[in-house]
Amino acid sequence: xxxxxxxxxxxxxxxxxxxxxxxxxxxxxxxxxxxxxxxxxxxxxxxxxxxxxxxxxxxxxxxxxxxxxxxxxxxxxxxxxxxxxxxxxxxxxxxxxxxxxxxxxxxxxxxxxxxxxxxxxxxxxxxxxxxxxxxxxxxxxxxxxxxxxxxxxxxxxxxxxxxxxxxxxxxxxxxxxxxxxxxxxxxxxxxxxxxxxxxxxxxxxxxxxxxxxxxxxxxxxxxxxxxxxxxxxxxxxxxxxxxxxxxxxxxxxxxxxxxxxxxxxxxxxxxxxxxxxxxxxxxxxxxxxxxxxxxxxxxxxxxxxxxxxxxxxxxxxxxxxxxxxxxxxxxxxxxxxxxxxxxxxxxxxxxxxxxxxxxxxx
Numbered sequence: 390x391x392x393x394x395x396x397x398x399x400x401x402x403x404x405x406x407x408x409x410x411x412x413x414x415x416x417x418x419x420x421x422x423x424x425x426x427x428x429x430x431x432x433x434x435x436x437x438x439x440x441x442x443x444x445x446x447x448x449x450x451x452x453x454x455x456x457x458x459x460x461x462x463x464x465x466x467x468x469x470x471x472x473x474x475x476x477x478x479x480x481x482x483x484x485x486x487x488x489x490x491x492x493x494x495x496x497x498x499x500x501x502x503x504x505x506x507x508x509x510x511x512x513x514x515x516x517x518x519x520x521x522x523x524x525x526x527x528x529x530x531x532x533x534x535x536x537x538x539x540x541x542x543x544x545x546x547x548x549x550x551x552x553x554x555x556x557x558x559x560x561x562x563x564x565x566x567x568x569x570x571x572x573x574x575x576x577x578x579x580x581x582x583x584x585x586x587x588x589x590x591x592x593x594x595x596x597x598x599x600x601x602x603x604x605x606x607x608x609x610x611x612x613x614x615x616x617x618x619x620x621x622x623x624x625x626x627x628x629x630x631x632x633x634x635x636x637x638x639x640x641x642x643x644x645x646x647x648x649x650x651x652x653x654x655x656x657x658x659x660x661x662x663x664x665x666x667x668x669x670x671x672x673x674x675x676x677x678x679x680x681x682x683x684x685x686x687x688x689x690x691x692x693x694x695x696x697x698x699x700x701x702x703x704x705x706x707x708x709x710x711x712x713x714x715x716x717x718x719x720x721x722x723x724x725x726x727x728x729x730x731x732x733x734x735x736x737x738x739x740x741x742x743x744x745x746x747x748x749x750x751x
Contacts, residue, residue, distance in 0.1 A: 390545070393449040394418040395442050395464055397429045400481050400503065401455030402515030405434040407549040410517050419445040420512075429512045443471035451545050453501075454480040458617040462488045469495055477538040483565055484621040485528045485558040493530040493558075496687055499542055500528035500558060502565075503551055510611070518550065525551035528558045529691035536690030536720075540709050547706070554703050555694030566625035573615060574630055576608035676705055676723040677730035678747040681737050684717050693720065696740060702733045721747075 392408045394401045397420040408414040418435040419442050420426050426438040439445035446452055446468050454465045461482045468478045469492065479501040480488060492498040505523040525546045529539050546553045556564075583601065619626055643655060683689045690709070697704060704722050711718040724733050730746045737744035 390414045390451065391449045392416045392545070393439075393445040393452040393468070394435070394455060395445060395452065395468060396420060396455035397425055397434060397512050398455060399506065399510050399512070399514055399519075401453065402429060402432070402434045402512035403505075403517070403519035404453050404455065404481075404549065405429065406432075406515050406517040407520060408545075409433065409436065411550065412545070412548045417445045417447075417449065425512055429515075432512060432515065434512060434515055442467045446471040446476070449476050451542060452476060452478040454478065457614055458482045458484055458621050462491045465492055465498060469497060472497065475538075477535075477542045479527075479542055482621075483569060483618055485526075485561045487621055489528050489530065489558040493528075494533055496533050496535040497538060499534055499539060501542070501546070502526045502528075502561065503546075504569075505551070520546075521550040523551045525549075525553050526556050526561055527553055527694070528556060528561055529688075529694065531557075531688045531692040531695055533687055534691040535687065536685075536709060539690050539694070540707060543704075543707060552703070552705075555691065555698040557695055557699070560699070562622050563625050566622055566629045570618060570622060570626045571629045571633060573607050573610065574626065575633070576605045580605050580608045676725055677727060679722045679724060679730055679733050679737070680745050680747055681720045681722065682717065682743040683720055685711065690720065692740065693722070693737060693742075696736055697722070697724075697733055700732070700736055702729050702736070 390408075390412060392404075392412075392414045394405050394408075394416060395418070397405065397418045401418070401420075405416045405418060408416050415436050416434070417437040417439050418426065418429055419439045420429070426435070429435045430438055439447075442464065449472060452468045452472060454461055454468060456464045461480045465478055465480050465488065472478060474497070476497060478498050481501055481503055482488060483502055485500045485502060489498075489500045493500070503520055503523055503525040505520050505525075527539070527542065527546070543553050579601070640655070643651060681693065683693075694704060702724055705725060706723040708721045709718060710721070722733065724730050727746075734744040734746050
């Protein structure tokens with residue numbers, strides 16, 4: 390398999406390393422900084438450095454665009470123009486609505502977002518295992534995405550070590566506004582609040598405690614990148630800020646009321662919510678195969694993946710079996726546990742497809 394990486398920083402470099410070592414792929418890369426390309430070659434991230442995005446995309450089966458959010462749409466559009474009809478182009482940006490709206494009508498483009506990163510940046514910090522076990526969201530458009538290309542991208546992402554899951558672009562951006570973007574806003578506000586307080590009473594400057602350090606770790610992180618992210622996802626982030634401001638006002642009233650038991654219950658509820666949100670184990674059981682018969686039309690695989698993802702049923706593996714005449718085909722989807730398999734079958738039948746759990750005699 391030939392892979393192109395456009396933008397060879399931490400994420401792009403880690404894709405290159407993992408693709409070369411885990412998938413035995415040939416990796417070509419482009420970066421606007423020649424020194425970065427030289428370092429990428431020296432670090433074993435790339436097999437070949439290209440002078441232009443089009444040169445990197447030549448003959449590629451999968452193209453990963455790993456530029457800052459503000460430049461991703463332009464870069465992915467250039468990749469689509471350079472690639473043939475059988476290539477799949479994706480990105481790694483943390484906002485998806487704008488780029489999917491701009492390019493999603495092309496069946497070769499499928500948006501993506503790996504939930505992986507590190508405190509450091511740059512290709513010199515690239516790691517083969519950066520995506521190991523990480524969630525990697527894919528945002529196909531159900532009305533246009535190619536099933537074969539989605540399958541190729543899904544398998545490539547899984548081969549890099551990640552856990553792929555389909556999600557629609559609007560839902561993705563709303564969720565990221567809360568669990569990824571909002572923490573940066575809160576951290577910025579907290580350090581500003583503390584700085585103002587200390588300025589007013591500088592003679593009694595306290596030691597900074599571990600809770601403050603932990604909570605504000607991301608404050609001021611990479612202003613250029615986060616400026617792009619906030620601009621791209623401004624409405625969803627602003628709504629999340631408004632929502633948390635309302636909760637803070639409620640918390641202020643609760644604490645002002647001085648009811649110790651009520652405050653203790655509030656803390657307990659928060660602890661329970663945190664445990665629930667951070668649970669990452671599979672819902673249980675061995676993988677079960679769901680066999681689905683579908684018509685061969687654009688968007689069918691994306692429709693299935695999005696519907697199951699929205700229902701909380703994650704596809705752990707998949708395989709396509711087109712009929713000889715290419716008018717229909719079978720899709721095998723593997724999900725974890727009997728309960729999820731039965732639920733998935735019910736959901737798929739609700740979409741009008743024939744579905745059975747292999748081994749259940751259905």
